[in-house]
Amino acid sequence: MDYKKTQIINKSRRLFKAFMRNKMGLTGFCLLGFFVLMAVFGPLIYPYDPREYGLGPIFSPPDLSYLLGTDDMGRDVLGGVISGARISIVVGFLSTILSMIIGTVIGITSGYYRGRTDSLLMRMTDIFLVIPWLPLALVLTAILGASLWNIILVIGLTSWPGTARIVRSQTLTLRERQFVERAKAIGSNNAYIMRKHILPNVFPLIFANTVLVSAIAILSETTLSFLGMGDTTTPSWGMMLHYAFESGAASLGAYWYLIPPGLCVVLTVLGFTFIGYAFDEIFNPKLQRR
Template identity: 75%
Template sequence: MKNSVVTNNSMVTSKWKGFLETFMSNKMGFSGAIILGIFVLIAIFGPLLTQYDPKEYGVAEVLSSPSLQHLLGTDDLGRDVLGGVLLGARISITVGFLATLISMIIGTVVGIASGYYGGKVDTLLMRFTDVFLVLPWLPLALVLTAILGASIWNIIFVIGLTSWPGTARIVRSQTLSVKERQFIERARAIGADNLYIMRKHILPNVFPLIFANTILVSAVAILSETTLSFLGMGDTTQPSWGMMLHYAFESGAASLGAYWYLISPGICVVLVVLGFTFIGYAFDEILNPRLKRR
C-alpha cells in the first residue's frame, strides 16, 4: 500500500508542477492572477491606510466630487468613498472566499460519494442535487437570507449552501473515471477501505478540477454577495461593495450626477470578477486538451 501511495503522490506532484508551469505561460491567466493579487493586497492592507468608519458620518460635505482631500469623493453621508472601497474589498473578497469554501466542501463530498459508490447512493445524491439546480437561485437566496437575517455570516452561509450543485456534478463525472483506474483496483486488492481510497486516491486526482472550478465559483460568490446587498439583504454595518451600490442607488447618486459614488465600487466588482474569469479560462484551457493552443 505504501508503494502505491508513494507512486500516486509522485504522479500528483508531477501533474501539479506541469500545471503551474503551463499556467504561468498563459498570458490571460497570468493577467488575472495579477489583478486578483492587487485586490488581495488591497483587502489586507487597504483598511490600514484609511480612518474610514461606516458608523461615522457628516465629516465632510455630502456627495462632494473627487478632490485632493477625498480622491474618490464622498458619499451621501459625507464619508470618504475611497475608504469605503478599501474596506469593502476586504468584506467582499472575504465573503466570496468563505462562501466558495463552503460550496466546494459540500460539492466535493457529494460528488465524490455519488461517483464512487454509485447505485442507490448515486441516485439519491444526484436527485438531491437536481433539486438545488432547478430552484431559481435568487428567490431561494432572498428567502433564506430573510429567514436567517441580514448579516455577513448568514450571507456567506446562504451563498455557500446554494452554489454547490455545479461542483458536485463536475466532481462526480471525474470520480466515475478515476475509480476505474488500475491503482484504485490495486488499493482495493490490498485491503484499503472506501474512505481511505476516496481520501488518498480519488481526492488528489480530482483536486485540480476542483481547484479550477473554485476560481469560477469565487467570482459567482462575489457577484452573489453584491446582488444580495444591492437588493437590501446585506449587512448594513459592513461597507461591502454591494452595500455601497445599494446606498448609492437609494440616495439617487445617478440622477444627482454623483458618478464617483456608483462607479468606484462597480469597477472594483467588475475587475475582481474579470480576474477570476481570466484565471478560470486559463485553467479550462490547460485542463481541456481540445482548448490548448498550439
C-alpha cells in the first residue's frame, strides 16, 4: 500500500473516532439513520399505495387498525408518512448535490482567478443572496411547473450562493500556498491546479456545508409543497401538511394528521443539522479548542 492511500486511511480513522466522540453528531446520525431506514425499508415492511383512498373511515383517530389514524380521504396516515419519507429525503439529497456542484464551481473559479472573473461571479452571487428565497422559488416553480424534478431544480438553483461564498474565501487562502506556487512553476495549468490541489483541500468544508444545506433543502421542499407548489402525484411530508390544512384538520382537532409529518420534518432537519455542526467542529480546530 502506497503512502497516499495509507494517509487517507489514517485520516478516515481519525475522523471516525472524532465523530464517535461527538454526542451531537451521534444523536444526529441516529435520527437521520432512522428516517433513511424508514425510506428504504418502510414500504417493504408496511406496503401502502398513497393513490388509494376511501379504504377507511374519514378522520379516524389512532387505533389498532390505523396506528396513526386516517386522513380526510380515509387513507392511512402511517402509510403516508412512510411513503413521504422517501420523497422528502430524495428531493433534499438531489437538490443538495446540484447546489453543491454549482456553489463549488463558482466559488473555486472566483477565488482562484480573482480580478474581473471574481467580481462578475460575486456580483451574481450577491443578486441571489439579496433576492428573498421564497418569492424567487415560487416564481420559478410557477414558470417551470409543479413537478418533482422541477422542485429539485428550483431548490438547487436557489440555494448555492452560501456555498460559493464559503468556498471562495477558502480558495483565496489556498491559492497563495507554496504547493500551488510549485505546481505553477512546473507548468501545471489552472484547471489541473483547481482540480488536484484546490478542490481536495476545500472538500472537508464542502462536505460539512453539504450536510447543513441538505436540512435547508428538505425544509424548502416542505415549504413549497405546503404552499401548494408541490407535485400532487408524489406524496411527501410537505404535501401531507398541505392537504391537512386544506381539509381543516386543525379546526377539527385531527392532530394525528398534522403532527406526524410535521414531526418527521423537524427531526430529519435536526438530524442533518446536528451532523453538520459535528463535522464543523471536527474540521475546524478553533471550535475543537472551545
